Amino acid sequence: MQTHQILSGLLAAATILVSSASQADDLPADTNGRFTQARSRTFRTFDTRTQQTWQGPYFFLQLADTQYGMFTGNKGFEKEVALSQQAVEHINRLRPRYVIVCGDLTNASPEHARYGAQVQQYKQDFSAIHDDIPLVCVCGNHDVGNRPTAKSIATYNHNFGDDYFGFWVGGVCNVVLNSSVLKDPTGAPEVLDAQQKWLDQQLAAAREAQAKHIFLFQHHPLFLTKEDEPDQYFNIPLVRRTPLLEQLKQADVRAVFAGHYHRNAYGRAGAMEMVTTGPVGRPLGKDPSGFRIVTVHETSIQHQYYGMDDVPEKINLTETPNAP
Template sequence: MSEKGDIFLRARGRTLDAFHEEAELQWKSPFYFIQGADPQFGLMKAWALGDCNYGGDEWEEEIRLTEQAAKAINKLNPKPKFFVLCGDLVHGMPGTVWRENQTKDLKKVLKEVDKEIPLVFVSGNHDIGNVPTSEAIEEYRCTWGDDYFSFWVGGVLFLVLNSQLYVDSSKCPSLKLAQDQWLDIQLATAKQRMCKHAIVFQHIPLFLKTADEEDDYFNISKPIRQELVDKFTEAGIKAVFSGHYHRNAGGFCNDLDMVVSSAIGCQLGEDTHGLRVVVVTAEKIVHRYYSLNKLSSEGIEEDLMDMIKQE
């Protein structure tokens, strides 16, 4: 349930109240959702200054881009099942001066998303800190909801993870252990094939191109990466969707599709500000990245039908 003053339902109790599990356990028909990442209010100015440790005292351009994303999503027909934001909601780290106003402005923009399209929030490193503390994670939970949780839509199990706990949990080891134990239970459910598909959302990619690539700021370190890849593969996870890279990337490891989506906000490469459309059919998970301009100016109904036909 949402608290007084909330503008959207937040995940709590390790699930998402927007979807009632009893009604969503069975597969019915193909559907789609929208994935976005890194609106990161404040980064564009920090990047322009060449100092990403700077919290960013201006974010008018990020507001405009996120407003454009919301309007584009609202125009889609049929409506997506949900809109997931894969982390770095704002740029200001916990405790920094502009964080509160960045958060306030992002919530104001997201209020414009059609109320029939639930919002799903994933924690990023800027949301809980590069070295998260229990206090920072609690602040995130109070602001955006649980940092990890699961929910069902149309017979598909979705898992939302706090990937920063896999990067550095030195200040909150008990919280990482709790997520690990919870994840094992969720993966056991997926492995028992109680779901049509199982899909993971997290901020930091497992890898950018190949599962054996070298460690990088933008991926999970090799030992933990391999552990997660093995767990996900064994459980039959079909896809992992992430952000963090501010560029489109990704690749396969056996049947696991690692999808890295570029940002709504600041671009660090040659991609455009955009969103990913993900179609889930009985047999496949098909996705395409669209620029905000294309989503805003053109209907994608034909593309949706084409992706569904790929079943």
């Protein structure tokens, strides 16, 4: 009887050890909770109540398409590691208010054999960012699949937190969307419906709280250069793009920041800017690997893309901003 109890106790302890070890494998470098801040539709680092107030100009960095594995078709990720580590050096020197990565963190999707290794390397490299600089991750089509499902989104949620959420930084309302369900909602129509209802509430709350600016972040550009351009691989289909653009214009959204295109592109929908940013990883055009620096003033914003070898030493926030 006693031996049996001891044995089952040992078995239970072994089971706990095994399961905690496998959880540790899934979240290898998240000792400070950096990759689990997007929860309950908010980003926990930023306290909504205190961050709804303007606290002076600041800048943040927008990255996209680290896409570990793209250079080699998932055989390795040495080039992505080198480029990401270069980005992290710039981040730690510049000290932005926060960093946001607009999707395609890895090249492999959740069902792919190389997915776990790529996620692990991404987390290892980006964990080197200084503890007091928040890192916000956004899901792309490679992160949840070209036709996202409840299962693929759940895998993303496990590794990186919510796929859509909002957060305030110094008087600015930031909205992050899962654009892969806007691109193709057929595998998870209930997610697109829930996201739309949530977006309606977020935009109403931003108006109520008198946000200085509203920014939207997602992986897919709504459009590349013209708001009514024809549907193609890199934009959101007109059937969902047109009503969303109308809603964003009505809500006075200042800018939409995206990636996915692996080069830069710019357009406008009324007063709203559509900003598509080149990749940290593999470029598909003439723009080199790099990232965007966005400076936020009370009534205006400025942004510029820098190749990884051309990033300035520091950012001067006292420069006179252009007219809004």
